[in-house]
Amino acid sequence: MADPASFRSGREFAAWLGLTPRQKSTGGKQRLGRITRKGDQYLRRLLIIGAQTVLLRSKAAKANPWIQALLARCARLKVAVALANKTARIVWAVMVRGDRYRQVAVA
Secondary structure, X not given: OOOHHHXXXXXXXXXXXXOOEEEOOEOOEOOEEEEOOOOOHHHHHHHHHHHHHHHHHOHHHHHOHHHHHHHXXXXXXXXXXXXXXXXHHHHHHHHHHOOOOOOOOOO
């Protein structure tokens, strides 16, 4: 794994893993495609499988309004990739700061 300080943001780290959508922008109009799948295939696969497991088994995920809103309008695998992307960004932030993960309480 690369040094987390070498990435400017969590999005850059997620893009390095291949979890961000491909951008096909032209004329000021932003168009997002499928995930790029560039980067570390093993880590990406682990994050997506973990996200799928969270979607299937976690009671906290079933109570999370962000996840439920995504599930209402997107396919389950697409939501799993979005959750894996979010997890990768959290992992980057934890590694850069050197802190422990503190889960935010859902209102």
